[in-house]
């Protein structure tokens with residue numbers, strides 16, 4: 001439980017993994033216009049690093065050309081990634097997130113991202129130790145804790161993620177760095193309270209918005225109100 005009265009307002013990042021791609025521009029425009037979100041989260045999967053195939057820079061480019069003005073967060077689940085990193089930087093995305101893997105430092109890739117004016121984040125799969133977070137603390141702007149195994153939307157939240165979020169929160173707070181903590185996967189209205197209580201800064205939400213009804217803004221509004229309510233309770 002956090003007791004810091006200066007906590008930031010928790011952001012909602014819309015994961016488009018479960019969105020209807022046929023109406024994506026229109027749907028995202030509405031969500032962005034609502035002012036309830038300022039992050040669009042893109043799961044870039046290559047059917048090799050994870051067993052699913054999604055989209056790439058072309059989709060981001062199309063949304064930019066369509067007029068979407070938001071922070072694009074690019075969650076890379078690809079191997080190799082360097083060429084894609086450069087393509088996304090070229091498009092002017094706000095943040096690129098890379099998975100931490102055993103025996104890989106990521107230092108070169110993180111440096112490329114940041115040297116080109118983009119924010120860099122690292123992502124931890126549910127079973128990956130958080131140990132390397134301390135080593136990379138000076139190279140990153142955000143940390144994303146996966147609360148499902150990456151690959152598909154609509155999975156159940158892994159309970160142990162609460163403990164991992166608290167651990168990551170404590171490492172970040174002790175570092176004194178301005179690093180945002182995010183969580184990705186299985187977030188819904190039922191588990192929202194305990195997740196917000198960990199002191200997380202960004203909630204990546206997909207199927208709970210896109211799979212419930214066609215009125216995405218209404219659902220997003222329910223999430224926004226509940227998050228604000230739970231955060232308010234933390235400081236009172």
Ligand SMILES: O=C(CO)[C@H](O)[C@H](O)COP(=O)(O)O
Pocket residue numbers: 015017018041043075148149150151152153154155184185186187204205206207208
């Ligand atoms: O990274 C992901 C899967 O690899 C998705 O962003 C994540 O699962 C969000 O979708 P949902 O809210 O449906 O769980």
